[in-house]
Amino acid sequence: MxxxxxxxxxxxxxxxxxxxxxxxxxxxxxxxxxxxxxxxxxxxxxxxxxxxxxxxxxxxxxxxxxxxxxxxxxxxxxxxxxxxxxxxxxxxxxxxxxxxxxxxxxxxxxxxxxxxxxxxxxxxxxxxxxxxxxxxxNVAEIAPAVAKIGRPLRLLRLPVDDWAVALSLALRAFPMLIDEFRVLFAARKLRPRETADSGRERRQRMSAEIVDLLAAAVTVALRRADEMGDAITARGGAGQISALPSRxxxxxxxxxxxxxxxxxxxxxxxxxxxxxxx
Incomplete structure (x- = not known):
């Protein structure tokens, strides 16, 4: 070769x-x-x-x-x-x-x-x-299972269903955010870069890029959260996530x-x- x-x-x-x-x-x-x-x-x-x-x-x-x-x-x-x-x-x-x-x-x-x-x-x-x-x-099976396992804790008036819903939403959002962050890093690599004349200028440029990436990541996370909230509302609310049959x-x-x-x-x-x- x-x-x-x-x-x-x-x-x-x-x-x-x-x-x-x-x-x-x-x-x-x-x-x-x-x-x-x-x-x-x-x-x-x-x-x-x-x-x-x-x-x-x-x-x-x-x-x-x-x-x-x-x-x-x-x-x-x-x-x-x-x-x-x-x-x-x-x-x-x-x-x-x-x-x-x-x-x-x-x-x-x-x-x-x-x-x-x-x-x-x-x-x-x-x-x-x-x-x-x-x-x-499947991620959709986690919340009903957690709600079923934590059913005895309801006697102590603990919000088991809310915990199960929060866990399910976190597990659903994690892969999506990883994909979005990969797209952001790929887009950053494609941006043209100017040659830095000194080490101080390189550090300042790196700091600015980190701030830009963090701002873009927060924006993407908020957008995804808004879309997920609309989807949950259209399907009957967050209570339906932990109410699926599971045994x-x-x-x-x-x-x-x-x-x-x-x-x-x-x-x-x-x-x-x-x-x-x-």
Whole structure:
């Protein structure tokens, strides 16, 4: 290939947009998925060991395979993130701790490095769990599910329906605002730029561009909010968002039993297995 090497196009973050297709995971009630995330989050908070992390990671991968999530939904990792991870691992390795290795009669402690790797893997697993919810759940199903789950809180006179509506509107607006911001940044790159004669002039021009982008972003957000308000009013008001029929089914009970068994196995392995307690 004689042409110059093409730069590989980076894949953006795809969130709050369900992946096309139907599967058992897609058909689950949105409330079940939210409760699963909450239960696993509590599990990894109380028992953040390698065994629970590995079991939850296997659960996430198996669920993604059942839901037929393509690899294309995974975003490209920017280079600066790899640099930050390397610097974090390097600084964490200075903490030392068990286990120790000896290289050329010099002893090194790997405790700090292993802790950093454990936290990094835990973060990746939790991000993957949240991504599964985003890729298999329609945003319109979130508000009714939250209203159903929070129904006992109505006895305390808490505005559960209003919270559900606010959450639903935020989730709906987030992808639209991301697309609008991408258009704004693309338009900014197309604007002709004058060459700056000094560093002070470059800083002043950069500050002016940031102010212009922020003003344009606020204008776009207000316009989108006005359009969304008109659409909600035309469809019967905000109360209709959380009033849609939403209830669990037999498949949700099976999924809940699997998650409970997974959590019980993770706790047992973490507490009673000699490999983790030694």
């Amino acid at each position: 004689t042409a110059p090497q093409r730069r590989r196009q980076s894949r953006p973050v795809v969130l709050l947009r369900p992946v096309p297709g139907r599967s058992v995971v897609h058909e689950l009630w949105a409330g079940t998925k939210l409760l699963v995330v909450a239960v696993i989050g509590v599990l990894l908070t109380l028992y953040p060991g390698w065994a629970p992390i590995a079991l939850v990671a296997a659960f996430v991968l198996a669920t993604a395979w059942i839901a037929r999530i393509p690899r294309g939904v995974l975003p490209s990792i920017p280079r600066f993130l790899w640099v930050l991870l390397f610097l974090g691992a390097l600084t964490a390795s200075f903490a030392g701790g068990t286990p120790h290795i000896t290289v050329a009669s010099v002893e090194f402690g790997l405790g700090g490095l292993l802790k950093f790797l454990q936290i990094t893997v835990l973060s990746i697993v939790l991000l993957g769990l949240g991504g599964l919810i985003s890729w298999t759940t 669990p089914r037999l498949a949700d009970a099976v999924a809940g039993a699997i998650v409970i068994a997974l959590c019980a196995l993770a706790v047992y392995v973490e507490l009673f297995t000699p490999l983790t307690t030694s």
